[in-house]
Amino acid sequence: MKRAFALRAAAMLGALTLGACDAAFPGMDSAETALDIPDIESGELSEETMKTVTKTLSQDSFEGRMPGTEGESKTVAYLTERFEAAGLEPGNGDSWVQDVPLVEITGRDFAPLTITGGDSALAYEYGPEWVGVTYREEAATQIAGSEMVFVGYGINAPERGWNDYEGIDVTGKTVVILVNDPDWETPGLTGTFGGKAMTYYGRWTYKYEEAARQGAAAALIVHDTEPASYGWNVVESSWSGPQAYPQYGDNPPPRTRMNGWVQKDVAREILAAAGEDLDSLSQAAKQEDFEAVELGLKASTSFSSDSRSFSSRNVIGILPGSEAADEYVIHTAHWDHLGRCTPAPDGDDICNGAVDNATGTAALVALAEAHAKAGAPRRSLVFLAVTAEESGLLGAYYYASNPVFPLDRTVGGINMDAFLMAGPAKDVTVVGPGKSQLDTFLEAALESDGRVATPNPSPEAGYYYRSDHFAFAKQGVPMLYIDGGEDLIDGGREAGEAVAEDYRANRYHGPKDEYDENWDWSGVMADLDLYYRIGRTLAMSTSWPNWNEGDEFRAVRDESCSASDAGC
Template sequence: MNKSLAVSLLSVSIALALQPALAANPKAPTFDPKRLSDEVKVLSSDEFEGRGPATAGEAKTVAYVSAQMQAAGLQPGGDIKDGKRTWTQAVPLLRSEITGTPMLSMSEGGKAQALTQGEQIAVRAALNGDKHVTIKDAPLVFVGYGVKAPERNWDDFKGMDVKGKIIVALINDPDFETGQGDFGGKAMTYYGRWTYKYEEAARQGAAGLLIVHETDPASYGWATVKNSNTNTMFDVVRDDPRAAHAPLEGWIQRDFAVTLFKQAGLDFDALKKQAQTRDFKPVELKGANFSADYDVDSKVITSQNVVGRLDGSKRPDETVIYSAHWDHLGVGQPDAKGDRIYNGAVDNATGTAALIELGRAFAHAKKKPERSLVFLNVTAEEKGLLGSEYYSSKPLYPLSKTVGVINMDALDPHGPARDFNISGSAKLDLIDQLVATAAKWNMTYSPDPKPEAGHFFRSDHFPFAKRGVPAISYGSGDDRIEGGVAASKAWSESYTRDRYHQPADEWEASWPFTGMARDLQVLYTLGSDLANSTQWPNWAQDSEFRAARDASAAERK
């Protein structure tokens, strides 16, 4: 039996096994493409100023989404104030911003070169609480991929003392280029994410970390790096922020890194190849030093998650969550046309509109769900999944009795596809149920087309997943009914290159939104099935998230 036939038969068997439960559900409601379009148009308009947390754009967004949820028929599901639930959950965040122009330079053999923020380098505002960053002639050390993974017998630091030094690391995993090795092959592990690399730099006591940007292993271009790292930074409020953040965090362009290594008598490509092996040892860039001097405006602010709710009719203490993030990058660096507003139409006004319309559909259903439904519109996803991290660390409704999380991030506003995907390649019951549900619309499951991009770690389901809650992030398919794979691929590549995290991510009147409308029928049915059952989905037996879920099993009896 060939592999594709086996996968097809497996999907059919799953669908048949679940058919009795699915058949008992009411027919999925229809979703209005025009309403979806109108909501995305409003949320991504210049009036909302790019929906940056802790800005006037946030206030407008929170007010709009709350009003839409209320008009849709949802109940407030957020913090309790004066004995009543509100529409929001307060999320305290450390807000940090570089004031003025940072003074950055690299010296080789005593000859200094000034660096321009956003060009050769993109330095993030300090998130360790420092009000001023001063680094004077710090030596540089190349640490490969910057990974310390004892369970894989992997250590890129090999005991080197990097205190007071600037370490330079590659993005993604050691397996990215070869597709095989100790890190799962082509698919990115958490060790490949920039968030992990910054955390490890802090644990090693480095003065800073500069990540070498390369488009393929990062899965996005330099414009995305520049726009995402040179504006206002946020983090959750930590007891010891220095344990998670070194004084300096940033990126450098690959071409600049190649030149830097060459001036130090090193071959960048040769060292990169060495870094893909367990035997790699850190290498000092002899004669190279880095200096930085800039002020930081750092303070604790309060942002908001928006939370709508429908109480379950039989088991209201059991919860199914739909989630999406409302934030984008706000106002930042101008593009070539001088546009400074990062409207975030696809990312993620689409998911927020989907959340509102799913809430409306459930609120107007003839029968209330047996379990409660929560519609969670989180803040600060673009700053590191901070709104979902906060909710999952301080949940309004117990995670042990959260049935599952269905996240929606950057949905395709075009026509329907023959397939769908999820972020990453995680194995869990939720994906089996989604496969069976989508089959009713003649849709098939396509594995994540770019597991090396690490999308599993880049959306708001991940903070729930790492705490054991079954969680998926739904993705629009790659095989459109009109235009096929070619049309979908062309748009996806164009979006990533020209719009993703750029001011050009704007609403277009030509978008039909018919694909989203169909996808929401599928997601509605999945959530309805979960909310009207007594089942508790779980992760696969060999999943790294299974143990955390099983640890709370007694609370679900």
């Protein structure tokens, strides 16, 4: 049993330590000491459930769980069955699902990307050298003689005194953009864009959005493995084949005609044709006074697209609370994966997504079972399996914009995305520590395990902006995102880093992310027990944890909570 008072003090100190390590923030709120953190025993969690659900969802017959396919139908039916058997009730009135309107666009017949205006024409093959997609529901996409402009990191951030588009009109042009933030190579976590830690400005989603707002016809991001945090194989697999997007309706946001990526060596050759050097321009782009460079080159390509509108589905189950049933603690995980993708050398083209994220989806089921067996907690527990995470967190964004349970009555929650089978660890990895008072609940649970929280070892990868919790955070709901630890009991950090690197290099977003009968589940089950105790503590608590004072999401939460007498 935990000693609540002592743990609160230790937890607050731990959370302060974490904040200094992973992201710049002003510090913990003084209200931290008032948090109600009840004593919670471990749950009755089933390893067999974890194995069965993970194995089932990653079978070839589920075809990689692509939204809008037969694989989705099988996934939704299976999760509905498992949620009901676990003891949950339908989470959307009398329905287990929430429809998410999407459009699927599949490009085909790609012409080479050709560059003219230099001493000789350059041509690049789709797939190995460049990839491109359109967000527009048009049968044909053509980029014809579009003037090219190098815009550095493609950032327009007035609050940081930064605008890579200042003084240049890119309307109808093709912009070439560097991945990540200008200060990604800076040691430590201080700087205009958080130093080593990627901000949202470093994410490809932002760069395409800003290019569209600036009127660009096309946007090409220069791939570089280290600042992107993944190899070209991930880009090629993720950006080829069917792509799902929101149905924008009659008033869509600005969109380019094409968004894409080019290999770093391709970009180097293109810039050389303009008499420029990629390395020199990349260094110049790190400075606040950088000015975009018109390259004197023109880009051309074309491709056809097949479009279809459809509704995908979030799956929602609820365990109603015993006293405060209108207050909600949420658990999220995405059920989708990439479907069929770039084949492996053996011809296998099904991206099964066993780790990413059949494991997280299985965790929803196992946690639901354990909480139901323990009986209804004070607050309601929501289990949300979201769709289209791989397409840009679309299911999570749709729920956060159209919540079944009011966000100002949602206490907070835990997101689960990809459990690596590394064995037991002395720690857990916290993505985005120091951001909210949920750190105190985490530290209290860790203390009883004799484990510690390690800040994300790769803040430059921008993981905080790459999973479903981010959609809720943008709406002000405090969310924890925790990965397995890397300080393994057997082998320490060197062994943990090796497991993570092997997965990134050989299985992540590829056909070999498959279920393995020989996996060691002991570390996963220890982490799952941690999530159980955090979730149940939140559900038994009377406190409403908030973002720390000065955090980017604090104002949104405060406004949401003050909008009505019943809120927060």
